[in-house]
Amino acid sequence: MTSGDIMNYKISEVSNGILISGITRFDLESTLDCGQAFRWEQQNGKWTAIAFAKRIYIYSTESGILIEGATLDEFNTIWRNYFDLDRDYDEIVSNISSHDKLKEISDFAGNIRILKQDAWEALCSFIISQNNNIPRIKGIIERLCKAYGEDIGCGYSFPSSETLASLTVDDLAELRSGFRAKYIIDAAQKVASGEVNLEKLSYIPIEDAINELTKIKGVGIKVANCTLLFGCGRIECFPVDVWIKRAMDTLFDGELPEVAVKYAGIVQQYIFHYARMTKLRFD
């Protein structure tokens, strides 16, 4: 048995996988189905997806959260980081809860963790997300993976930028992604050629990172911020879509409370989930 270096959760290798016990602020449903990632689905009470070219099954048990079939090595190299397990979400929620409205939102959405997805997948997914709805985004991404991802035996990986860079807009017609196809191709070409360097986005100044990403056609401020938040671990980013705009105006007079600025991206996802689930509207 080993334990988290920072947090007080415990990891054990059990007969059918890796068991995470004592973890706080980690609700599978709201984390995996809150619109930050698009390949998760529920099957027989288990959540499953393909991420980093691996099929994962994860579900809650009486003794904790189980990642079925995972090895300790896979956990440490992939899932621990993917699920953001070494971040102290209790501290974040505790801090922002000094603000009444943020406390209400945290009570509702404070068990969401920000997934750290593959940067290219996040970029491509959020290009597809523009002026689109979540069920349709999922469908397009599924067709994209099936058509051009690698067959890993139990599904398809997310296609590489190199693979997509060799295609044409016409090749993507079967995705029915509409006007976004040309943006996907442009992103793939710029990433595959190195004109846009995704690796350095995790540490260069945010303004530079935004400028790098917006070199891609079809990538504006919002998609760039989503890529940085969900694909590069930049939790200071605060993507503003129609839901967030509406929620900010209605709940906060347009400005994020100072206590939340440090964790803007995480709070953004809380607000997004809260707004959507409560169908927050102007009327």
Added chain:
DNA sequence: TCCCAGGCTCTCT
């Protein structure tokens, strides 16, 4: 049916 969707680009003032 019609409105809208985790926006962006392009054009016209």
Added chain:
DNA sequence: AGAGAGCATGGG
């Protein structure tokens, strides 16, 4: 600099 139309497609 700012506003507005157009964009592809289909879910609700």
